[in-house]
Amino acid sequence: MEVFYTIFFWVIGSTLxxxxxxxxxxxxxxxxxxxxxxxxxxxxxxxxWYELIPVFSYLFLRGKCRVCxxxxxxxxxxxxxxxxxxxxSSYLYFGFSYEFYVSLFLISLLILIFISDFLYMIILDSPLVITGIAVFxxxxxxxxxxTALSSLVDGAILFFFMLVVAFLGKILFKREALGGGDIKLSFIIGMTVGAPYGFMVLVLSTFLALPYATFSLxxxxxxxxxxxxxLISALCIVFLYYDKFSYILNLFT
Ligand SMILES: [Zn+2]
Known part of the structure; x- marks a missing residue:
């Protein structure tokens, strides 16, 4: 059955x-x-239909349009x-658990944000809203x-923290340092992993962004x-290695 579900979720993921x-x-x-x-x-x-089969159509068409x-x-x-x-892999790692279902939403958010933010500098609202409702x-x-209600408080803490950071950034650097999408995404971060881990996500995300930011500067x-x-990559990492990060968090508290 495990093989069946592994293939099943691979197909679902690639189709989505x-x-x-x-x-x-x-x-x-x-x-x-x-x-x-x-x-x-x-x-x-x-x-x-045969040009719409995930992964295989691309291979079959050798990455080119059939017509032009x-x-x-x-x-x-x-x-x-x-x-x-x-x-x-998420299914194999978590099995049918709370973590598994949440991870499906986080992975979806990861893919959507990578595409829209790199191409258009935009984080779409609707996937954030859907993820927030699902996590709740x-x-x-x-x-x-x-637990569900207190996750909203955690979301709000991260949201307002990032709002203050964005406000200070604007005063200090005289330009938009954080986008509205990043601030809204912080709500989801706080909701999903709680405020203390949420702050670790923020710290980790700056480390992840540093090489790219330096390179692009x-x-x-x-x-x-x-x-x-x-931000979303850091959230996925903290969510995946929750126990490792709880060890780090315990060192500070
Ligand atoms: Zn074409």
Whole structure:
């Protein structure tokens, strides 16, 4: 049965990822996610079923459109493989537990934020809202209503902390240091792992962002660095290695 579920969640993950590619590339441009149906970005021919099979269509078509021969975005293919693999590994690691269900939402958020924040410097609201609601009900279902309600307080603590940081950053550096999306994402971080671990996520995310920020400061003239991908990556790492981080947290408390 374990093999069945591993394959099942791989298929679910990779299928959802091709949907996430549509969401993360259409919504920031103000386009509908249902119409028009999936099509080639270059010649606009509508894709038939065999061009829509996650991962395999890309391999079968050798990464090119069947009609115009232009390249199909590689990042979608990559997102499909990564999401499928993360979904399946998450099942193998956590089994059917609270952690597993939450991880499915976090992985989805990870993929969506990587695409939309790197391409458009935008973190979409709807995936954040859906994740927030899901985490609330999962905490309620697997723990109790008190736990679910107190997670909202943790979310609010992180949210207001980041709001203050953004405000101070604006005064000190005279420019937008944190985007609204990063601040909203902080709410989800606090909700999911609680405020103390949430602050560890923030610290870890700055370490993760540092090499990229330095690199882009040296090479890029725009100086705009998306922070969302590093925040959500740090959240996934802390969520995955919760016990390791609890050891670090105990050293300080
Ligand atoms: Zn085409």
């Amino acid at each position: 990822a091709s949907f996430y590619c549509v969401i993360a590339t259409r919504l920031p441009e103000g386009k509908s996610i249902v119409k028009p149906r999936s099509h080639c970005m270059h010649c606009h021919h509508e894709l038939s 021969q232009k390249k199909i975005p590689f990042f979608c293919f990559l997102a499909e493989i990564i999401t499928g693999t993360l979904f399946a 009900f999962l905490k309620w279902r697997f723990y109790n209503l008190d 040296l090479t890029n003239t725009s100086h705009e660095v998306p922070y969302g991908p590093f």
